[in-house]
Amino acid sequence: xxxxxxxxxxxxxxxxxxxxxxxxxxxxxxxxxxxxxxxxxxxxxxxxxxxxxxxxxxxxxxxxxxxxxxxxxxxxxxxxxxxxxxxxxxxxxxxxxxxxxxxxxxxxxxxxxxxxxxxxxxxxxxxxxxxxxxxxxxxxxxxxxxxxxxxxxxxxxxxxxxxxxxxxxxxxxxxxxxxxxxxxxxxxxxxxxxxxxxxxxxxxxxxxxxxxxxxxxxxxxxxxxxxxxxxxxxxxxxxxxxxxxxxxxxxxxxxxxxxxxxxxxxxxxxxxxxxxxxxxxxxxxx
Amino acid sequence: xxxxxxxxxxxxxxxxxxxxxxxxxxxxxxxxxxxxxxxxxxxxxxxxxxxxxxxxxxxxxxxxxxxxxxxxxxxxxxxxxxxxxxxxxxxxxxxxxxxxxxxxxxxxxxxxxxxxxxxxxxxxxxxxxxxxxxxxxxxxxxxxxxxxxxxxxxxxxxxxxxxxxxxxxxxxxxxxxxxxxxxxxxxxxxxxxxxxxxxxxxxxxxxxxxxxxxxxxxxxxxxxxxxxxxxxxxxxxxxxxxxxxxxxxxxxxxxxxxxxxxxxxxxxxxxxxxxxxxxxxxxxxx
Numbered sequence: 001x002x003x004x005x006x007x008x009x010x011x012x013x014x015x016x017x018x019x020x021x022x023x024x025x026x027x028x029x030x031x032x033x034x035x036x037x038x039x040x041x042x043x044x045x046x047x048x049x050x051x052x053x054x055x056x057x058x059x060x061x062x063x064x065x066x067x068x069x070x071x072x073x074x075x076x077x078x079x080x081x082x083x084x085x086x087x088x089x090x091x092x093x094x095x096x097x098x099x100x101x102x103x104x105x106x107x108x109x110x111x112x113x114x115x116x117x118x119x120x121x122x123x124x125x126x127x128x129x130x131x132x133x134x135x136x137x138x139x140x141x142x143x144x145x146x147x148x149x150x151x152x153x154x155x156x157x158x159x160x161x162x163x164x165x166x167x168x169x170x171x172x173x174x175x176x177x178x179x180x181x182x183x184x185x186x187x188x189x190x191x192x193x194x195x196x197x198x199x200x201x202x203x204x205x206x207x208x209x210x211x212x213x214x215x216x217x218x219x220x221x222x223x224x225x226x227x228x229x230x231x232x233x234x235x236x237x238x239x240x241x242x243x244x245x246x247x248x249x250x251x252x253x254x255x256x257x258x259x260x261x262x263x264x265x266x267x268x269x270x271x272x273x274x275x276x277x278x279x280x281x282x283x284x285x286x
Numbered sequence: 287x288x289x290x291x292x293x294x295x296x297x298x299x300x301x302x303x304x305x306x307x308x309x310x311x312x313x314x315x316x317x318x319x320x321x322x323x324x325x326x327x328x329x330x331x332x333x334x335x336x337x338x339x340x341x342x343x344x345x346x347x348x349x350x351x352x353x354x355x356x357x358x359x360x361x362x363x364x365x366x367x368x369x370x371x372x373x374x375x376x377x378x379x380x381x382x383x384x385x386x387x388x389x390x391x392x393x394x395x396x397x398x399x400x401x402x403x404x405x406x407x408x409x410x411x412x413x414x415x416x417x418x419x420x421x422x423x424x425x426x427x428x429x430x431x432x433x434x435x436x437x438x439x440x441x442x443x444x445x446x447x448x449x450x451x452x453x454x455x456x457x458x459x460x461x462x463x464x465x466x467x468x469x470x471x472x473x474x475x476x477x478x479x480x481x482x483x484x485x486x487x488x489x490x491x492x493x494x495x496x497x498x499x500x501x502x503x504x505x506x507x508x509x510x511x512x513x514x515x516x517x518x519x520x521x522x523x524x525x526x527x528x529x530x531x532x533x534x535x536x537x538x539x540x541x542x543x544x545x546x547x548x549x550x551x552x553x554x555x556x557x558x559x560x561x562x563x564x565x566x567x568x569x570x571x572x
């Protein structure tokens with residue numbers, strides 16, 4: 001199954017990501033509705049023309065007609081929402097999400113979900129250090145990665161639809177990972193990096209540092225501007241995998257520390273050459 | 287004293303930074319010569335029109351005529367160069383540098399230098415993850431910081447000239463720090479960030495990570511592509527200050543680790559709010 005223009009697409013949660021999905025899909029001529037908490041987000045999205053219809057209420061008719069529902073909510077709100085409102089979903093509907101961790105959510109949602117509705121999990125690896133629909137833009141998908149996270153409960157058809165959504169949104173790379181591998185990858189690539197940036201920003205508060213900074217510090221701490229409500233929830237939902245990756249980083253940092261302390265220049269240079277070589281494959285393709 | 291068009295400016299070491307200085311100054315109509323190791327760098331700089339004259343030899347006449355000499359060399363080469371060639375410098379010449387650490391170099395150079403030549407140290411906080419004059423561009427100075435590092439041996443006149451150089455090059459902010467404060471700041475803002483990027487890149491080598499990465503990991507590891515010869519030297523020249531800052535970072539990282547481990551969500555959120563607040567003042571002004 002692929003996306004088609006006869007489908008009714010519903011976005012639940014019109015924040016940065018939900019809004020960016022809406023903008024991209026609407027531009028391409030899809031029918032997009034949205035349910036979100038605040039009227040000002042609805043008004044903004046309508047004025048910008050990125051949704052056809054928006055509401056702050058869970059309107060039964062909107063759900064009854066939705067073929068594809070994208071949930072762009074905090075994990076705990078997503079679960080609550082499904083519990084309370086799933087009886088309103090259309091039989092045969094496919095639902096997907098944008099949640100940054102999967103172990104805590106995918107099994108739970110698939111367990112409680114009606115059997116005539118299918119949940120296929122996805123993680124769009126795109127974001128900005130600002131939030132809200134006011135900052136949404138489909139530019140964030142360019143050159144970025146999109147991960148579909150199927151389980152044995154998913155059908156080929158839903159996986160195909162979810163992959164097609166990622167491709168239509170304009171992601172550079174669409175791939176698939178198991179729930180466990182996804183959470184391990186994300187712990188290292190995303191959560192650990194946020195832990196590092198926050199820790200670094202908290203490590204020193206000498207006045208005037210900003211007058212002497214270079215781009216390396218700026219780039220490293222860009223994500224130190226962080227949505228504390230969302231990220232603390234994501235960290236705790238993926239605690240074991242995150243602590244494991246934090247341990248690995250600490251071991252590597254300690255190794256470099258010892259080489260500097262003992263003046264082991266060859267050892268330092270070897271680590272630097274390894275990092276230079278490995279980093280090459282991570283360049284963005286735009 | 288300020289820069290003026292009658293001055294002969296000589297750049298020693300035509301790499302990324304030396305080349306970028308040359309490009310900026312030449313564009314503004316200054317007379318710029320260069321001495322550098324490789325003929326291909328001279329040829330490139332001449333063909334690009336960013337120097338008036340270039341050579342791979344230490345030509346006595348070039349030195350005898352130079353009013354301002356900018357050294358863009360590795361620290362140990364800089365010291366050797368001065369020892370071997372300072373007798374050729376013009377009486378009254380001002381020399382400056384671009385070295386990333388100061389404690390190891392400023393006192394040493396000022397001690398061995400002839401009394402009729404003045405060394406005023408500077409650190410342009412600009413760079414790229416690529417090197418060589420072929421990659422030089424005065425764009426790197428835009429929005430960036432430039433630090434003058436005077437000692438009690440420096441005259442007001444030379445400090446003024448060095449500040450004027452930074453302003454003419456187009457730096458956003460020109461400031462002054464003592465040698466000790468400079469090295470402490472740089473240990474935190476620049477060296478520690480490179481240590482973190484290298485350690486992170488060395489911490490995990492799971493195949494395929496690049497397919498699942500987002501911008502946070504890319505930004506954090508941009509500087510993991512590192513010139514191992516130069517940075518290992520800079521780290522060791524600033525070892526004590528760097529180890530102190532690494533310790534501070536480790537303490538902060540460990541604090542966050544404990545909060546995650548014990549599920550102290552309020553404590554995590556407090557650190558995130560602190561980092562978000564502090565990071566605001568580091569945005570680049572372009």
